[in-house]
Amino acid sequence: MSDEDNGEYRKGHFFILLAIGLALGICTLDILSPLQGAVAVLYTSVIVLVGLTHRQAPIVMAAAGCASLAIAGYCASHWGAPLGSPAMRLGVSLVALMITTVLVLRQLREVEERERADARYRTIFAAGGFPIWESDWSGAHGLLHKGHPIDACTVELAFAAAFVKNANLAAACLFGFERREDLVGRSLLELATPATSEALVRIYEALMHGASSVEEETRFVSRTGREFDILLQVTIPPDHDGWKRILIMGADITERKRAQERLAAAQIELAHISRVTILGELAASIAHEVNQPLTATITYARSAARWLAREAPDAHEVSECLSAITANAERAAQVIARIRDLARNSDVRHAQISLSTLIAETLELVQREMTTKGVTLTLNIESDLPPVTGDKVQLQQVLLNLLINARQAMLDTPEERRHLTVRAFRKAEKHIAVEVHDTGHGLAAGQDNLFTPFFTTKRDGMGMGFAICRTIMGQHEGSIEARSNAKGGATFVFVLPMKTDHVHGGSEGLVPQH
Amino acid sequence: MTFWSDMLENTLATVRLLPPLVAVVDDDAGVRGSLDSLLRSEGMRTQPFASARELMQSPLLEEISCVVTDLNMPETDGLALQVWLSERKSISPPIILITAYPTCQARQRALEGGAAAFLTKPVDPDTLLEAIARTLQI
Ligand SMILES: Nc1ncnc2c1ncn2[C@@H]1O[C@H](COP(=O)(O)OP(=O)(O)OP(=O)(O)O)[C@@H](O)[C@H]1O
Numbered sequence: 001m002s003d004e005d006n007g008e009y010r011k012g013h014f015f016i017l018l019a020i021g022l023a024l025g026i027c028t029l030d031i032l033s034p035l036q037g038a039v040a041v042l043y044t045s046v047i048v049l050v051g052l053t054h055r056q057a058p059i060v061m062a063a064a065g066c067a068s069l070a071i072a073g074y075c076a077s078h079w080g081a082p083l084g085s086p087a088m089r090l091g092v093s094l095v096a097l098m099i100t101t102v103l104v105l106r107q108l109r110e111v112e113e114r115e116r117a118d119a120r121y122r123t124i125f126a127a128g129g130f131p132i133w134e135s136d137w138s139g140a141h142g143l144l145h146k147g148h149p150i151d152a153c154t155v156e157l158a159f160a161a162a163f164v165k166n167a168n169l170a171a172a173c174l175f176g177f178e179r180r181e182d183l184v185g186r187s188l189l190e191l192a193t194p195a196t197s198e199a200l201v202r203i204y205e206a207l208m209h210g211a212s213s214v215e216e217e218t219r220f221v222s223r224t225g226r227e228f229d230i231l232l233q234v235t236i237p238p239d240h241d242g243w244k245r246i247l248i249m250g251a252d253i254t255e256r257k258r259a260q261e262r263l264a265a266a267q268i269e270l271a272h273i274s275r276v277t278i279l280g281e282l283a284a285s286i287a288h289e290v291n292q293p294l295t296a297t298i299t300y301a302r303s304a305a306r307w308l309a310r311e312a313p314d315a316h317e318v319s320e321c322l323s324a325i326t327a328n329a330e331r332a333a334q335v336i337a338r339i340r341d342l343a344r345n346s347d348v349r350h351a352q353i354s355l356s357t358l359i360a361e362t363l364e365l366v367q368r369e370m371t372t373k374g375v376t377l378t379l380n381i382e383s384d385l386p387p388v389t390g391d392k393v394q395l396q397q398v399l400l401n402l403l404i405n406a407r408q409a410m411l412d413t414p415e416e417r418r419h420l421t422v423r424a425f426r427k428a429e430k431h432i433a434v435e436v437h438d439t440g441h442g443l444a445a446g447q448d449n450l451f452t453p454f455f456t457t458k459r460d461g462m463g464m465g466f467a468i469c470r471t472i473m474g475q476h477e478g479s480i481e482a483r484s485n486a487k488g489g490a491t492f493v494f495v496l497p498m499k500t501d502h503v504h505g506g507s508e509g510l511v512p513q514h
Numbered sequence: 515m516t517f518w519s520d521m522l523e524n525t526l527a528t529v530r531l532l533p534p535l536v537a538v539v540d541d542d543a544g545v546r547g548s549l550d551s552l553l554r555s556e557g558m559r560t561q562p563f564a565s566a567r568e569l570m571q572s573p574l575l576e577e578i579s580c581v582v583t584d585l586n587m588p589e590t591d592g593l594a595l596q597v598w599l600s601e602r603k604s605i606s607p608p609i610i611l612i613t614a615y616p617t618c619q620a621r622q623r624a625l626e627g628g629a630a631a632f633l634t635k636p637v638d639p640d641t642l643l644e645a646i647a648r649t650l651q652i
C-alpha cells in the first residue's frame with residue numbers, strides 16, 4: 001500500500017471516530033434536551049461526515065446506526081406515550097436521514113466513476129503505442145494575444161517559451177529519449193528543423209483563428225540525430241487556461257513520406273519513358289517538321305545566289321531571301337528545342353501557360369502523323385483563353401497521349417471519316433477544358449477501367465498512357481475523363497483550373513514547395 | 515483616255531508574250547515561298563497556292579503552263595491533284611511532283627499518271643528548272 005493510500009486510510013479512520021462522537025452527542029442532545037424540535041435531523045451531518053471517507057460500507061453502517069439512535073432516542077423519551085407530533089418528528093428525521101444517505105452514496109459512485117475514467121485515460125496516455133504529450137504554451141499565448149504578428153521571429157520566441165509538461169514513453173522514444181522524464185520539462189526547440197517553424201506558423205495561425213484542433217505535417221530531428229516526418233494533431237482542451245495545457249499527438253510518417261517520394265520519383269521516370277516512347281512513335285512526323293524549314297532554307301539560299309548572279313542583281317529579292325532563311329532556320333531550331341524539352345527528364349516546373357499555344361505546338365508534332373493517316377484535323381479554340389498554371393512538358397504529354405490514342409483508335413475507320421477535333425473552351429467560370437474528339441472505334445461498353453495502369457486493348461500497348469495522364473492531371477488540380485460519342489468514336493476531356501492572380505500573401509518561402 | 519491606254523497595254527502584253535505562268539502548290543509557307551523565289555529568279559511568272567483546292571478553284575487555272583506541287587498535303591495531295599487535272603476536259607498542264615518522302619509506289623503512280631518529273635526535297639534548283647524548261651518547250 002502506497003503512502004498516499006495509507007494517508008487516505010488514516011484520514012478515513014479519523015472521520016469515522018469524529019462521526020461516532022458527533023452521533024453520540026446528537027443522541028444525548030435528543031434524549032436530554034427539552035427542545036421540541038426534530039433534533040434527530042442533525043444525524044444527517046454524521047452521514048455527510050462519514051461520506052468524506054469515500055467508502056460505501058461505513059456510510060451504510062452510519063446510516064443504520066443513526067436511524068437506530070434516533071429510534072432509541074424516541075423510545076427513551078416518549079415510550080408509552082400516544083402517537084403524536086414527536087412520532088411525526090421521528091418520521092421526518094428518518095426520511096431526511098434516508099435521503100442524505102442516498103445522495104451521499106450517489107456522489108460516491110460518481111467520484112468512483114470519474115476516478116476510473118481518469119485512470120483509464122492515464123493508462124492510455126502512458127501505455128498507448130502512439131506518442132502523446134502535453135505542452136505548456138502559455139508563453140506563446142501571451143505573445144500572440146498581445147498582438148505580435150505571426151512571423152518567424154515571434155514563432156521562435158513562442159516556441160522557446162513552450163515546454164513539455166507531460167509525455168508518454170512513445171513520445172520520449174520518438175524524440176530519442178529513453179525515459180519519459182527526459183522529455184518532460186524540455187522545450188522542443190532544440191529538436192526543431194526549419195520545417196518545424198513553418199508548421200508552427202500555420203498552427204498558431206489556425207489556433208488564433210479559433211480552431212480548437214489543428215493537423216500539420218512537419219519534421220523534427222531526434223536527440224540521436226535521426227530526422228523524421230511527423231503528423232501532429234494539436235488540440236486545445238476546453239480547460240486550457242491560456243494554452244497552459246495543449247494536447248499534442250504525433251504520428252511518425254517518415255516511412256510513408258519516403259514511400260511517397262519514391263512513388264513520385266517512379267512516376268516522373270515512367271512519364272519520361274512514356275514521353276520518349278511517344279517521340280519515337282512520332283519520329284517521322286518530327287523529322288517532317290524539321291525537314292520542311294530546312295528545305296525552305298536551302299532553297300531560299302540557292303535562290304538568293306541566283307538573284308545575285310543575274311545581270312542586274314536584285315537587292316530587294318536577295319534581302320527577302322535572307323530574312324526568309326533566318327525565319328525558317330529559327331523555326332527548325334524551335335521544333336528541335338521543343339523535342340529536346342519533351343525528351344529531357346527535367347524536374348517539374350510550374351509556370352504560366354497559354355493552352356492555345358500549347359495546343360498549336362503539340363499539334364505541330366503530330367500533324368504529319370495525322371495527314372499521312374488521312375485524318376482531318378479541326379481546331380476550335382475559344383478566343384482570349386486565360387492562362388493556366390502547370391508544367392508545360394507534362395501538359396503537352398497529356399495532349400500527345402490523347403492525340404495518339406485517337407489516331408490509333410481511327411485506324412479501322414474508313415479514311416474519309418477520320419476526323420479529329422480539338423477544342424478548348426472556358427468551363428464553369430474558373431476552368432478551361434481541352435477536348436479531343438475522334439471518330440474511331442469508341443469505348444467498349446463498361447470500359448471504366450481505362451485509367452488503371454496497364455489497361456490496354458492494343459497488342460503492343462503498354463496501357464500506361466492514361467494512368468500517366470491521370471497522375472499528371474492530379475498534380476495540376478485538374479481532372480480527365482472519357483466518354484463515347486453518340487455518332488461513334490470517343491471524346492477525352494481534361495479540365496484545368498485557370499491561373500488565379502492570388503499569390504500566397506507574403507508567406508512565400510514558408511509554404512512548402514511542391 | 516485611260517481606258518484606251520489600258521487596253522493598249524493589255525494587248526501589247528499579250529503580243530509581247532508574257533513568260534509562262536507556273537503554279538507552285540505547297541501547304542508549307544516556307545517551302546512554297548522558297549520555290550516561288552527560285553522560279554522568279556529565273557525570270558518565270560509564278561502563282562503560289564497553299565493547297566490543291568486553291569488551285570482547283572483559281573480563275574488563273576486555264577492560264578497555267580506548268581504545276582509544281584508538293585506530294586504530301588492534307589486533304590488533296592499531289593497525286594490526287596494530278597488525277598483531277600488530267601480528268602478535266604481541257605488539256606492538262608504538265609505537272610512536277612516534289613516530295614520529302616519518295617516511295618517507289620508514289621513515284622510509279624506519278625509517272626504512270628503522266629507527271630513530267632518526280633523530285634525529292636530539298637530540290638536541286640538546276641534539276642527543277644531544267645524539268646520546268648523541258649515541259650514548257652513541248
Ligand atoms: N480514343 C480512344 N478511343 C477508344 N478507345 C480508346 C481511346 N483512347 C484509349 N482508348 C482505350 O484505352 C486503353 C488505354 O489507353 P492508354 O493510352 O492508357 O494505353 P494504350 O494506348 O493501350 O498503351 P500505351 O501505353 O502505349 O499508351 C486503350 O488500350 C484503348 O482500349
Ligand SMILES: [Mg+2]
Nearest residue numbers: 401405465466
Ligand atoms: Mg496510349
